[in-house]
Amino acid sequence: MNAPTMTSMQRTLTALGQKEPDQVPLFLLTTLHGAKELNLSIEDYFSSAEHVAEGQMRLRQKYRSDCLYAFFHASIETEAWGGSTLYLPDGPPLCGAPVIRSPQDIDTLQAPPIAASGPLGKVLAAIRDMKQRVGGTVPIVGVAISPFSLPVMQMGFHAYLELIYEQPERFEKLMQANESFTVAWANAQLEAGATAICYFDPVASTTIVPRALYQRTGMRVAQRTIAQTKGPTATHLASGRGLQIVDDLASTGTAVIGVSAQEDLAQWKQAATGRISLLGNLNGVEMRRWTQQEAEDHVKTAIAKAARGGGFILADNHGEIPWQVSEEVLLAIGDAVQRWGRYPLSWVADHAWP
Secondary structure: OOOOOOOHHHHHHHHHOOOOOOEOOEEOOOOOHHHHHOOOOHHHHOOOHHHHHHHHHHHHHHHOOOOEEOOOOOHHHHHHOOOOEEOOOOOOOEEOOOOOOOHHHHHHOOOOOHHHOHHHHHHHHHHHHHHHHHOOOOOEEEEEEOOOOOHHHHHOHHHHHHHHHHOHHHHHHHHHHHHHHHHHHHHHHHHHOOOEEEEEOHHHOOOOOOHHHHHHOHHHHHHHHHHHOOOOEEEEOOOOOOHHHHHHHHHOOOOEEEOOOOOOHHHHHHHHOOOOEEEEEEOHHHHOOOOHHHHHHHHHHHHHHHOOOOOEEEEEOOOOOOOOOOHHHHHHHHHHHHHHOEOOOOOHHHOOOO
16 A cells, blocks of 8 residues: 655655655756746746746646756856856856966955855745745755866866866865855755755766865865755766765765766665665656657666665756757656656566666
């Protein structure tokens, strides 16, 4: 007999408590799709807190997601530092020119105040709007780019990697400024009504940097930053691999880890059970080409590999579902969760899963 139906908040908290809720929580992290729902361009959609709040409410109802996602786009954080955003008609907005044009700029760099940023103010307004609508019944997920990954947008990838390896003192100076900003930004979102913060840290992934380098840089940054964040965090490597650093990620105090589609959920489940929860790992890029049957098959496989015993939230592997993913596929994902995600997962024992 199935357990009584829970609210999205109850379902999520039960799963994060390493217990089985009524069904597997689904965090369908749609952002750009809100523009489609309101028949707006992506630029017009993100110009207004009201648009984003309304878009998220509609997307959640339509696709039966268990969260509201307060993420606008990554470049909104660099706007607070004096940067700009380039809007595309069918994809996520991009950062404009770097705000750190030479390593010497770091010597006088100071974190901008959150209250002085109009773009960040829109995000906070959207969070307050969503919180007023749902109260405590639905998790609201805020987003903060990690201090360790933010420099990719502040100064460019190549220049940042050179800084890490060749100018460690300036690297530490940059981390001090970024940590101050990220802590303030995360806590402002929590104060506005966010339930938790998604701590985006793709540079931490072993896809990008060796484990030894992460241990002496980004891991220490995460430990300091997460310790000062006044709410739970979920660390997301934005499609990057992380299984080799699961112990390091757990040491930061984060509650959840986003799992790459390039890694096996079953292996992650074995490594994480009892100490950290998992989020993932549907392939958002491949999702653009899925049939409805393929969507169901991928959902079923993910649930079979990672959902037993709780500690699992079904989501995409990157933290943002591409604009090109069809309504039919997103609806099929929700249908599949309803069909295969109800606890107890008695059907899983009847199949041989890798």
